[in-house]
Amino acid sequence: MRAARNLAFALAEVASAEEPMPVSASLAEMEGAARVLSNGVPRLRLSPRIGDDALAVKGAFRLSGGTWLTAGIRLTQAEDYGYPEISGSIGTLPIPALLFEPLLAMAHKAAEMRAGTRFPTTREAILAFETGKGSANIVLDLPQGLLKGVSKLAPSDDAIDGRLANRLYVAAHQQLNGRPLDLPEVYAALFENAPHTGDAARGHARAAMVAAAMLVVGPRAGRLARGGEASLSPVLPATLSVSLAGRGDLAQHFALSAALAASADPAIGQALGTWKELDDSLAGGSGFSFVDLAADRAGLRLGETAADPARAGTLRSRFAADAPELLPLEALGFTEGMSARTFEGRYSDVSSAEYAEAVARIDAALDTLPLMRR
Incomplete structure (x- = not known):
C-alpha cells in the first residue's frame, strides 16, 4: 500500500508540474504497487522485473472464458541514457522495437481520436531512462491536464448522465x-x-x-x-x-x-x-x-x-x-x-x-x- 501510494503521488506531481521531472521506483515498490492493482482488478496480474539495463513488465489478463492473455513491454536503456528502446511481446511472440514503435504510434493516434484531445508521444513524454541497483529512473514530461484527457478514454456508452x-x-x-x-x-x-x-x-x-x-x-x-x-x-x-x-x-x-x-x-x-x-x-x-x-x-x-x-x-x-x-x-x-x-x-x-x-x-x-x- 505504501509503495502504491508513493508511486501515485510521484506521478500526480509529474502530471501537475510545468517542467519535466524525474521519477524513481525500486523493484520492491513496483511489485507492491502491482499487488495492490491486482487486488482491485482481479483479472489482471502484473510482474515487473529490473535488469542491468532494462525494465520489463509482464501482464496477464483473464478473459471471460477463463483463458489468460499475456503480453509484455520492455524498456532498454540507451547508451546516452536518453529515450529508451521499447519492445514488447504478445504471448510467446516477441515484438522488436522496429515493429513496436509503429504500433505505439497507431495506439497513440487512436487514443487521440477517441478522447478528442492531444496526448504526448512516448518520445515527447520520456526524456531519459536508466536502471541500476534494483531501481528504474525515468524523466517524464507530461502536460498538465493529461489525467483528465486519459479519463475520456473510458467507455462512455453506459456513463452516468x-x-x-x-x-x-x-x-x-x-x-x-x-x-x-x-x-x-x-x-x-x-x-x-x-x-x-x-x-x-x-x-x-x-x-x-x-x-x-x-x-x-x-x-x-x-x-x-x-x-x-x-x-x-x-x-x-x-x-x-x-x-x-x-x-x-x-x-x-x-x-x-x-x-x-x-x-x-x-x-x-x-x-x-x-x-x-x-x-x-x-x-x-x-x-x-x-x-x-x-x-x-x-x-x-x-x-x-x-x-x-x-x-x-x-x-x-x-x-x-x-x-x-x-x-x-x-x-x-x-x-x-x-x-x-x-x-x-x-x-x-x-x-x-x-x-x-x-x-x-x-x-x-x-x-x-x-x-x-x-
Whole structure:
C-alpha cells in the first residue's frame, strides 16, 4: 500500500508540474504497487522485473472464458541514457522495437481520436531512462491536464448522465442546506421525483448516487459522471453537514462507495475501500477501521441496487416511506484504529482466511437490513 501510494503521488506531481521531472521506483515498490492493482482488478496480474539495463513488465489478463492473455513491454536503456528502446511481446511472440514503435504510434493516434484531445508521444513524454541497483529512473514530461484527457478514454456508452447528477445536486443542496442531516434524508431528497420503472429509473438512481457523493464528500465526486463537474459554476456550494450513525466520516465512506458502485465495477469500489483502510493503518493515519469498511460495503450495496435495472425503481418508494437504516448499530462495535503492525499480526494480509472471516461478519450484519439485502 505504501509503495502504491508513493508511486501515485510521484506521478500526480509529474502530471501537475510545468517542467519535466524525474521519477524513481525500486523493484520492491513496483511489485507492491502491482499487488495492490491486482487486488482491485482481479483479472489482471502484473510482474515487473529490473535488469542491468532494462525494465520489463509482464501482464496477464483473464478473459471471460477463463483463458489468460499475456503480453509484455520492455524498456532498454540507451547508451546516452536518453529515450529508451521499447519492445514488447504478445504471448510467446516477441515484438522488436522496429515493429513496436509503429504500433505505439497507431495506439497513440487512436487514443487521440477517441478522447478528442492531444496526448504526448512516448518520445515527447520520456526524456531519459536508466536502471541500476534494483531501481528504474525515468524523466517524464507530461502536460498538465493529461489525467483528465486519459479519463475520456473510458467507455462512455453506459456513463452516468452528468447533467442530471448536477441538477439533482443543486436542487438537493438548495432544499437541505442549513441544518445537520442524516444520510437517509439526503437520498430521500434526491429520489423525491424519481421515475419508478425502466431505463429512466436506473438513470436517475445512478445519477442520484453521484449527486449524494457531491453533497457529502465534495463536488469533485461529479467526475464519476460524464461531464458531472465540468458544467458546474466555478464557485461551488459547500458540502452539507451529513452524518451516518452519528458520524460524518461514515457518511462520506458510504456515499462515495455508493457512487463508485453505480458508476463502475463494484469490485473496484470494494478494493478502494480496502486500500483506504490499509493506507490509514500506516504511520500518521487514523488506523485500519472495520467500521469504516462496513460503511464502504454498505454503500457498495446501495450503488449496486441503483445500477440494477430490476431494482433501481424501488429506491424511490423505499426512501419515501421512511428513513431506512443504512448501517446496522452492530457495525459500530467492530475494531478500529489498528496500526499496520497490529493488522498484520491479527490478519496477515487481505487475502487471509482471518480477514475473510472479518469481512463475512460485516456482510452478515448488513444482511439484517432490508435495504441492504441482495
